[in-house]
Structure formats: C-alpha cells, structure tokens
Amino acid sequence: MFRSLSGKLTGSSVAIFVVIIVVISFFNFQKNKGDIIDLYQGIQKQTLESAYRSIFITMGDEAQHHLKILAKNLVKVDKNDIVQQRAILDTAASLVKYPLVVVVYEDDGKTILQYYDENGIKHFSPNWDNTDGIDLRTRAWYVETKQKGAGIITPVYVSAAGKYKGQSFSTATMPLVKNGKFIGVVGFDISVDGFQDRFVSFMNSELPSTNIFLTDSDGKIFSYKEEGFVGSPAAKQVEDVLADVLHKDHLEDGIVDYDFITEDGKVLDKIGFYKSFPFGWTIVTTANKTDYTETINANLIQTIILATIMIIIGAVVIFFINRYLASPINSIKTLLIAFFKYLNHESKVAPKPLILKSHDEIGVMAQAINENIKRTEEGLQKDAKTIEQSAHTAKEVEEGNLKARIEESPHNPQLKELKDVLNHMLDTLEHKIGSDTNEIARVFDSYTRLDFSTQVANAQGRVEVVTNTLGEEIRKMLKTSLDFANSLNNQ
Structure with missing residues (x-):
C-alpha cells in the first residue's frame, strides 16, 4: 500500500492528521481538566455556602432575633412575676422547639429553667428553679456574655442526664439590660444533632464522597456524617489539620488539603473548603480527590475514544480522497508505459489520448x-x-x-x-555518372560486341558524355580505317 503514491500520500496525511488530533486532544484535555477542577471546586464552595447559610440562620440570625425579643419582653416584666416570665420563655421555646430556655439574674442568681413540652403547658410554676446549689452566674457562658455585653454561642456539649441525655447542644445567650444596667442573662439550648439531616439536600452525584462537618469554638468536631466519628481518633487528626490551617492562615475561609487515614490504614487524599462563623464555629465541606480524578480520567478516556474515532474516520476519508485524486496519475502512468512501448517499437499502435476533465496540474x-x-x-x-x-x-x-x-x-x-x-x-x-546506368550498360554491351553505332541518349552525366565521346572517336577511327582500306583497294 505504502509503495504507491496514494498510499504514501495517505500515510503522510494520516500521520499529520494524527499529530494534529493528538495535540488538539491534549490541549483540550488539559483545558477540560482545569474546567473540571474549577467546576468541582465551585460545587464544593456552593455546597459550603448553602450549608453555612443554613447553620447561620439557625445559630445566628434566628437565635439572636429570638433572644432579643425574649430579652426585650423579660425586662418589661417584674422580676418576681415568675409565671409571666415562664409564659414568655415557653412561647419562645415553642417557636422552634428549643429544649430549654433559661433566665439567670445578676443580683441574687435566681434562675428560671423552662423546658419545652410538646404537649403544651397549662399551668406554670410560680417558683424559682432549684439549681442544686450551683450558682449559674459562675458558668462560662454567663461570665462571657456579661463581659462582652452581647450574645454568644457556646461550644457544643453532650447532655449527661435527664430527658435529653446523650444529645448534643449549644447554648445561645443574650444579656438582659434594663435602664442601661446589666441585670442578667437569658439563653436557650439548641440541638445540633439534626444538622446532618439538613446537609443531605446539599449532596450531589458529581462528588459522592462529599462530607459536611462542623467544629465549635474549641475546634472540636460535633457534627459529622458518619455516626461514631465525633470524639474518635480519626476526628482528632482532622481537628488537628484544621486547627493548623486556621492558625497559619488567619482567614475566615479557605482551602484545607490533607491525607485522611482510615481505620483500616487506607490513605484518602482529601480537599476541603472551610468558612468560620462570627461566633467561633467553623463549617467544612470535604471530598475525596478521587472524585476529581475519576471524572478527569473518564474525560480522558472519552477524549481518547473520540480522537481514535476521528482518526479512523479521517484516515478512511483521506484514503479515498487521495485515491480519487491519485487515480489520474495511475491513468497517466498507464499512458506513459504504453507510449514508451510505442516509442521503443514494442507496439505498433500509439496509445489513445487520455481524457481528463480536471483543470489542475495533473x-x-x-x-x-x-x-x-x-x-x-x-x-x-x-x-x-x-x-x-x-x-x-x-x-x-x-x-x-x-x-x-x-x-x-x-x-x-x-x-x-x-x-x-x-x-x-x-x-x-x-x-x-548519369541519370540511367542501364542506358550506359546497354551502350557498353554494344561496344563489347564491336557495335559502336549506338550512344547514350540525353547524356548529361560525366560517364555518359565520356561514353558517347569514346563511341564517337571509335566511330571516327573506324571510318578513317575504312576509308584508308577502301583507298588501298582502289589502288
């Protein structure tokens, strides 16, 4: 195949075509690779923003709004009107099912603990609640709220007893200020166990390994997709990595890139995006880098398959185009071979003219x-x-x-x-010589027979003229001899 001109043209064209396709495919793959990385990072960032907003609404906007209303209503009520205060606290607890709403007064440490009851409360106790001798004014959340003069969100804790034993909570607080004077703190517990249920709607098929988790102001993970992860050694390694990044970067948001070692010793290359809340929490969305690479590899395979198909189709098209374009050359070759045979007298018939409709060089x-x-x-x-x-x-x-x-x-x-x-x-x-050698031969033949009476007719050539002259002289000589003989006879 590659000995013929069409074969060589096809081979050269296909080689050039392959190089072009490979180069284009390479740069296209590199571009797609970058686009995929940007796209997937964009998905992670969007997931982070959605989850961040969901938590911030609950722990920031919503909680602070409810606490401000609570504080505003409480300072309007007489401190000793416990029933009215409990009604206000119960109304707040019923809004979003806050497990516990608490009020602690600064002057004497008296406390109201109002628990949420899903069946509703018909009669409120007129008595202060017993805290078993514990002065809640010494609690960190109370002290910090008083010092800052603003609401806070506490680190997450696990309830050790009571109705909510084993459940995780965070406390949101707000100072009580009456006539410009600090008179106490109001706060309520917020359950954090249901946060992962919210995050389910943010998952997507492009990043199946996506995980969204939260750390509190102490840097401890308190909400994670897998049960049993919180407080485990695996959680500790993630907490250390995140703490190190937050300590180095001092940014409210950024990227965390780390290797996560599973319980069976498998190393997962992770990439995460984090964002810190104003109240000290941090939310992180992570994914395995294999989610990126699998898509990139799938794109590479698709690119290779597409390039291969294009090369095959291109090779076939180029082959037939070259074959069509080279067909006149084959006709010319046949014509030239026949022509050379004609020139070399191998054939007696000249080849017929080649009829081509093309007006190109061929x-x-x-x-x-x-x-x-x-x-x-x-x-x-x-x-x-x-x-x-x-x-x-x-x-x-x-x-x-x-x-x-x-x-x-x-x-x-x-x-x-x-x-x-x-x-x-x-x-x-x-x-x-003359114009007719036969005439000369005839005269010479007569001369050989001693017949000198003839001569060459229309003598023009030198031999013809000499022959006639010779005959004339012989005739003259013979006539003289005859005359002399006759003269002798007469004597």
Whole structure:
C-alpha cells in the first residue's frame, strides 16, 4: 500500500492528521481538566455556602432575633412575676422547639429553667428553679456574655442526664439590660444533632464522597456524617489539620488539603473548603480527590475514544480522497508505459489520448502528454514514410535510375540530415555518372560486341558524355580505317 503514491500520500496525511488530533486532544484535555477542577471546586464552595447559610440562620440570625425579643419582653416584666416570665420563655421555646430556655439574674442568681413540652403547658410554676446549689452566674457562658455585653454561642456539649441525655447542644445567650444596667442573662439550648439531616439536600452525584462537618469554638468536631466519628481518633487528626490551617492562615475561609487515614490504614487524599462563623464555629465541606480524578480520567478516556474515532474516520476519508485524486496519475502512468512501448517499437499502435476533465496540474500534464503523443505519432508516421520512400529510392537506384530522390520530409532531424546526405550523393552520382546506368550498360554491351553505332541518349552525366565521346572517336577511327582500306583497294 505504502509503495504507491496514494498510499504514501495517505500515510503522510494520516500521520499529520494524527499529530494534529493528538495535540488538539491534549490541549483540550488539559483545558477540560482545569474546567473540571474549577467546576468541582465551585460545587464544593456552593455546597459550603448553602450549608453555612443554613447553620447561620439557625445559630445566628434566628437565635439572636429570638433572644432579643425574649430579652426585650423579660425586662418589661417584674422580676418576681415568675409565671409571666415562664409564659414568655415557653412561647419562645415553642417557636422552634428549643429544649430549654433559661433566665439567670445578676443580683441574687435566681434562675428560671423552662423546658419545652410538646404537649403544651397549662399551668406554670410560680417558683424559682432549684439549681442544686450551683450558682449559674459562675458558668462560662454567663461570665462571657456579661463581659462582652452581647450574645454568644457556646461550644457544643453532650447532655449527661435527664430527658435529653446523650444529645448534643449549644447554648445561645443574650444579656438582659434594663435602664442601661446589666441585670442578667437569658439563653436557650439548641440541638445540633439534626444538622446532618439538613446537609443531605446539599449532596450531589458529581462528588459522592462529599462530607459536611462542623467544629465549635474549641475546634472540636460535633457534627459529622458518619455516626461514631465525633470524639474518635480519626476526628482528632482532622481537628488537628484544621486547627493548623486556621492558625497559619488567619482567614475566615479557605482551602484545607490533607491525607485522611482510615481505620483500616487506607490513605484518602482529601480537599476541603472551610468558612468560620462570627461566633467561633467553623463549617467544612470535604471530598475525596478521587472524585476529581475519576471524572478527569473518564474525560480522558472519552477524549481518547473520540480522537481514535476521528482518526479512523479521517484516515478512511483521506484514503479515498487521495485515491480519487491519485487515480489520474495511475491513468497517466498507464499512458506513459504504453507510449514508451510505442516509442521503443514494442507496439505498433500509439496509445489513445487520455481524457481528463480536471483543470489542475495533473489535467495540464495529461493534456501536454496527449499533445506530445500526437506530435510524436505524426512524426513517427512521417519518419516511416521517409524510410519507406528511402527504401523505394534505393531500389530504383539499384535498378539504374540515378534520378530517383527522397521527397518525403521526416520529423526526426537526424533522418532529415540523412535524407539530405543521400539526395546529395544521388545528385553527385547523377552528375558524375548519369541519370540511367542501364542506358550506359546497354551502350557498353554494344561496344563489347564491336557495335559502336549506338550512344547514350540525353547524356548529361560525366560517364555518359565520356561514353558517347569514346563511341564517337571509335566511330571516327573506324571510318578513317575504312576509308584508308577502301583507298588501298582502289589502288
């Protein structure tokens, strides 16, 4: 295949085509790779923003709004009107099912603990709640709220007893200020166990390993997709990595890139995006880098398959195009071989002209070959006629006709020169000998028979003239001898 011109053209074209496709595919893959990374990071960032907003609404906007209303309503009520205060606290607890709403007063540490009851409360206790001798004014959340003069969100804790034993909570607080004076703190517990249920709607099929988790102001993970992860050694390694990043970068949001070692010793290359809340919590969304690479590899395979298909289709198309374009060359090759056979007298018939409709270089070349074949054929025909006439002339010369000449004009310059030489030679022979050697031979034959009465008719050649002169002289000599003999007889 590759010995023919079409095969070489096809091979060269396909090679160039393959290089072009490979280069284009490579750069396209690199671009797609970057686009996929940007896309997936964008998905993670969007997931982070959605989850962040969901938590911030609960722990920030919503909680602070409820606490401000609580504080505003409480300072309007007489401190000793416990029933009215409990009604206010119960109304707040019922809004979003806060497990516990608490009020602690600064002057005497008296406390109201109002628990949420899903069945509703018909009668409220008129008594202060017993805290078992614990002064809640010494609690960190109370002290910090008092010092800051603003609401806070506490680190997450696990309830150790009671109705909510084993459940995780965070406390949101707000200072009570009456007539510009700090008089206590109001707060309520917020359950954090249901946060992961919210995050389910943020998951997507593109990043199946996506995980959203939360750390509190102490840097401890308190909400994670897998049960049993919180407080485990695996959680500790993630907490350490995140703490290190937060300590180095000092940014509210950023990227965390780390290796996570599973319980069975498997190392997972993770990439995460984090964002810190104003109240000290941090939310993180992570995914395995294999989610990225699997998509990139799938894209690479698709690119290779597409490139292979394009190369195969391109090779077939190029093959047939080259074959179509090279077909006139094959016809020209056949024509030239037949023409050379004709020139070398291997064939007596000139090849028929090649008819091509194309007007490109091949068409012009075919037209030039056709014209040259026609001229060569006509020239060879002229040469053949000249040679034929030369043979006829030579035969006439053999028969004694020195007036015979080669009249045909050959196409071949060498034959023309040979014709001129032969005709000049015949002119010379005619001039030196005569026009008819048969006539001269006839006269010589008569002379050999001692018949000198004849002569060469129309003698022009030198030999003819000399022959006639010789005959004339012999006749004169014989006549003189005859006259002399007659004279002797008469005497």
